[in-house]
Every structure is written in structure tokens, then in C-alpha cells.
Amino acid sequence: MTPRPRATYSMIAKEAGVSEATVSRVLNGDSRVDGDRAKSVLDVVERLGYRKHRAATALASGRTNLIAVVIDNDLSIFSDPFWGTVTSGISRVLMENELQTLLLVTSVSSIDGPVAHYLQAGEVDGAIFFQLHKDALVRKLAKTGLPIVIAGSPHAATDFVFVDTDNFGGGHAATKHLVNRGCKKVAIITGDIETVAGHQRLDGYHQAYRELGRVPAKALTAYGDYSYESGKREMARLLADQSDIDGVFACNDLMALGAIAAIEERGLTVPNDVAVIGFDDSVVAQTSRPGLTSVRQDIVALGEAAAELMIAQLRNEPVEPRILPTQLVIRASA
Amino acid sequence: MTPRPRATYSMIAKEAGVSEATVSRVLNGDSRVDGDRAKSVLDVVERLGYRKHRAATALASGRTNLIAVVIDNDLSIFSDPFWGTVTSGISRVLMENELQTLLLVTSVSSIDGPVAHYLQAGEVDGAIFFQLHKDALVRKLAKTGLPIVIAGSPHAATDFVFVDTDNFGGGHAATKHLVNRGCKKVAIITGDIETVAGHQRLDGYHQAYRELGRVPAKALTAYGDYSYESGKREMARLLADQSDIDGVFACNDLMALGAIAAIEERGLTVPNDVAVIGFDDSVVAQTSRPGLTSVRQDIVALGEAAAELMIAQLRNEPVEPRILPTQLVIRASA
DNA sequence: AAACCTTGTGAAATCGGTTTCACGTTCACG
DNA sequence: CGTGAACGTGAAACCGATTTCACAAGGTTT
Incomplete structure (x- = not known):
């Protein structure tokens, strides 16, 4: 014993x-x-x-077998199941490849904080970042040669390795579906437009219109921030302005629910008067009434893909960014 | 440069x-x-x-400054925001104390799997487990002297260090609230009764009845499994059996929503005909219509407490299990 | 048959800290 | 004053792997 x-x-x-x-x-x-x-x-x-013995191996070989998963806690970490789900996917794949997941929940904002030092000090073999607004830190780290993967798209002009959901395709499919079911005037409530994901969903919406030979009126675009309240507020505003809106694509499920609340408060019904589509196919979409039609993204797969790209980099294999397909899950709301 | x-x-x-x-x-x-x-x-x-240099320090001192957070992926990891939230709390506190969080998402079931070896091999200074059905592994590890904290209550007869939400108090408060608002016949839909948390919520329900000098009829207890479907199914069954039920405490929010769906399908209204209370105060409680009254647990605090108990153990300070209070958040459903 | 590669192997240095041990010093006490 | 305790300090051993280097044995080339 x-x-x-x-x-x-x-x-x-x-x-x-x-x-x-x-x-x-x-x-x-x-x-x-x-x-x-x-x-x-x-x-x-x-x-x-x-x-x-891990430490002995690390000391002698210079490789730690540790991959950092860096999560910016400036974000809405505490209520969003997203990152936890991605992380579990990452962790599983890493573990299968004899790598360990080191979780760093921290404020990434400062380019010179403890995390920055930590990552530069060779304490980990690579780092996976969640989408972030400022990529100065990431860029600096990349220069040191540390393998990096970004979960979510980085800003445009970089050549980081990243994995992301097909936000554009999702937005496109959602809009298309609304049009196909007969909607004449489809609005959009965007998420944080500063993020690439937010912008891409909007682009998909535009593209769907373009394919119809039309251009959506500026007034049909409302700017939300992914919160329930913003969805409700913006929907109310849209309807007050243009009462003939008969379809809306909200860039996440929470805003979609907010929109539904606003629609019903106006005495209209979903989907008869206004059809609504959300994004994420989260648990709220599955349990809301009416059931929310939503663009599903496979979040676990996102994590797994991130881990795979990291492993490929460690092996010096060529890596391409990866865009994962979405799937429209049709329920009662549209 | x-x-x-x-x-x-x-x-x-x-x-x-x-x-x-x-x-x-x-x-x-x-x-x-x-x-x-x-x-x-x-x-x-x-x-x-x-x-x-971490590895060098670890090799020479025998301390790794790594704390494992072990999550059993047999569970419904992938959709439940719970563990991610707890983990972020853990990670923050550990980091403030110069400890790192090593995330192990794995099947814990086997007492002899790779995780078991890993944890016994002195690769980490301590391990935080999420509530698990089988604690054989944990017990074995504890014998090796590895500091352990359990997030969620362990099975009864052990003396593990743990942190947990006051499930009993939450169940009690929920039931009491229903009674106070005039409900005559309050049912309960339990969660997985195999888990301590599930059982404690039921005990709280019983206690509230007892304080009224009554004992709840056996037929008022329905057994769910935390899923939306089970909530809906059990509520339908309860009402078919006893149409005069006027209050129900569902042991999580998802089941509460299912219950509401069943109630409304029967042509009854919430809360007038039947008042409903959930547990967790998750995002679905906040966005459902009618707004769901629910027992809030502070999940981040749970993680922080877990980390604090771990740190206390590492310092050889005396540690007591910690039970965190709940708070009843009253919305439209009850 | 001399010169030159391979191939397989072990001794020893190395990674970057921690800890033991022995050796002065200084100080208090009898 | 002599003596033991307490204090500061550095040399060196040590943690457990990896990696360099030298070397012997066998196989090829001229």
C-alpha cells in the first residue's frame, strides 16, 4: 500500500x-x-x-508538454457556456496527444502583464487564445516563435492560425431561410460589431440580400450587444420605425429571445407576423417557447479543431486556418 | 528585440x-x-x-505549483455552463496565489486510468474534483496524501474537504415561498437523486413541509433527471394524477421550464393556477416568459471557495467544508 | 590490407533551481 | 576569557531526465 x-x-x-x-x-x-x-x-x-517525471523531462528537454488556454476574463466569462465548452474540446484532444491543458483566466489586455511574461518564459509549448479585441499581445508572442492558435477569427490583416465557426455562412443561411419562407422585409440585430464574428454574420446577411438583387435598407440593421435587453430594445425600435418588418435575424439566441418578447409585447405573433432566427442553438433556443430556429455551431468541434491545429504546429506540419460549418436548426419561430 | x-x-x-x-x-x-x-x-x-524556471523549481523542490481540476466528461459537460463557471473562479484565485490550473477533462470512472496514475505521480500539488458518483478514485488518492477538494458534496460517510451550495436551504426556501404565497399542494420534481445535491434539495422540501406540521404525500414527489424533457413529462404526470396541485419546485431551471410547458399545455396558467420555482437562476430563468423564480447559487464563489480550501490545505492550515448560501430570486412564475 | 564509414553504446555534462552540510563569526553566559 | 549556541554563508550534492561526445565493433570502399 x-x-x-x-x-x-x-x-x-x-x-x-x-x-x-x-x-x-x-x-x-x-x-x-x-x-x-x-x-x-x-x-x-x-x-x-x-x-x-514531467518536471525533469521539461528541464532537460526544454519542452513542457503544456499548452496554455488563455481566456480573457474581461469578457462575459461568468455566464457564457461557450468558452467552457470549447475548452473541454481542446482539453480532450490535447490529452489524447499527451499534452496538458493549462488554464489561464486572466486579464489579457495588458501587453506586459504577468501572463505575457509567463507565456514568453518558455513555460508552455504553445498557447490557444480566445478571440480578443486587442491582439497586440498575441502578435508579440508570435514573434518569439511560440506556437499560437486563435479560437475565433483574429483581426483581418494577420496571418495567425485560427479556427472559427462559419459566421458568414450562418448569417447567410439564416437570412436566406427567412426569405424563402416568404419574408419580404428582413431585419438584423447584430452583435458586437467590433468582433470579427459579429461583422461576418452581418456580411452573410448582406450577401443573402445581394443574391436577391436587393440591398437591405440601412434602417433594417440594428446594433445590439448580444444581451437579451439589447435584443428587446432594438426590436422594439425597429418595429416602431417600420411596422411591416416580417423577419429578423438576431445574431445570438439571447437577443432573439429579447426580440420575441418585444414582438409579442406589440401584440404581434411569432412566427406569423414576424419570423425570428437566432444564432448558437444554445440551450435557451431549445427550451424557449416558441422553439427558436437558430444557427447551430459545433462548439466542441471548435475546441477540438483548435487543439489539432496546435498539435500540427508543434509537429511542424503545415497548418491552414479552419472554418467550421454551421447548421440551421429549424423550430417554431421561423 | x-x-x-x-x-x-x-x-x-x-x-x-x-x-x-x-x-x-x-x-x-x-x-x-x-x-x-x-x-x-x-x-x-x-x-x-x-x-x-518552473520545471527546474519543480524538479528540485518536489512542488509543482500545479493544481489539477478534474472534470468527468461522462457528465453532461458539453452543454452545462456550470463547470466552466466554477473553473473560472478556481483559476482566478489559484493564480492570485501563484498556482496554476491544470485542466483534466477525462473519464474519471476508472480507478486505474491514466488520470489516476497522473495524479499519484506527484505531477500536481493538489486536485479539485467535481462532484462524482464514484469516489473510489478520490479516496485512493486521498490516502496518498494528495490534498483534495471536492466541488459539490461527496457521499455521506467521508471526511473529504468540500465546498457546496446550500442545496438543503435552497430547497427549503423555495418550498416555503410557495407555501407563503398560498399554495396548498406543492409538488417537487427532483433531479438525479443519486447525487447528494439532488437529495439535499428534496430534503429541504420535506423540511419545509415538516415545519408546517404536515408530511408531503408520496405522490407529490416526481423523479426527474435535470433535463427539460423530464420536467415536462413529470409535470404532466403529476397533473394528470392530481389536478389540484398549485405549486411545484423543480430542482433545476430546465425542468422548471419543462414543467411550465406541461402546465400551459393543459390549459392552466403560471403562476395563477400553478406557481413554479426552479433552481440555479441560470440564463434560461432570466429570459424565459414568464420570468422564472429560482434559487440562485453563486457558482463563481463556489469555485473561489474551492481554491481557497485547497490553498489552506497546502499551507497546512485547518480546513472546514464550506456551504455557500443561496438566494431566492423572485420573478413572475411564483 | 589500409583507411573510412556506420552503428550501437555508455560516461559524463547539462538543464536551473533547492537543500544539506560544514565552516567561520558573533554573541551571551558562566 | 573560554565555550557553546545562534547566525550567515558558500561549496557541493541533488532532483530525473536529455544530449553530447568518445569509442568499440563490424562493414565498405579503394
């Missing part, structure tokens, strides 16, 4: 009758070791239930 | 004109070092922007 003392190379070497160097070679897949010796080393390793 | 080579003890020692041992003493708060020398060491440290 007493936990036997940790096995070390020196014990293995002695048991197997070889040198520590050979043990290291075997365990790191150096092909030059004689077959029989390799086998006997592996036997001893097996018998002793040996596992490498 | 070239990242200057990492500073080391030997550089600091030379610069400050002392030995490496003294540098170590200064940096680890050994009080015996002469004041002036200490100062000069600190000056050099400052000037060089020195930071300790």
Missing part, C-alpha cells in the same frame, strides 16, 4: 542492464537501439509501472 | 556578488539573509526581469 518510490532511469537502467542513455533512447523512440535491449528495457518499464 | 537569454541563479549570484544558495534563500523568503545582501539580490532580480 505504501506507494513504492517512484521509478527512475537509474533503476530501470540497472534492472535492464543498460545505461540510462539507452533507456532514454528507447523511451523516446530512437531507432538505433538493439531490438533485444529495447525489449528488455520496455519490460522493466512495464513491470515497474514507470512514468516519466 | 531578441529575447535576451533567460536569467539564471548563476547570473544573479555573480552580479550580486553572492552565492547561488543565497539567491535561493532570498527568493524563498529565508529570513536569515543579511539585509543589504538580500536587497542587492532583489535589485539584480528586478533589473534582469528574472523569473524562476
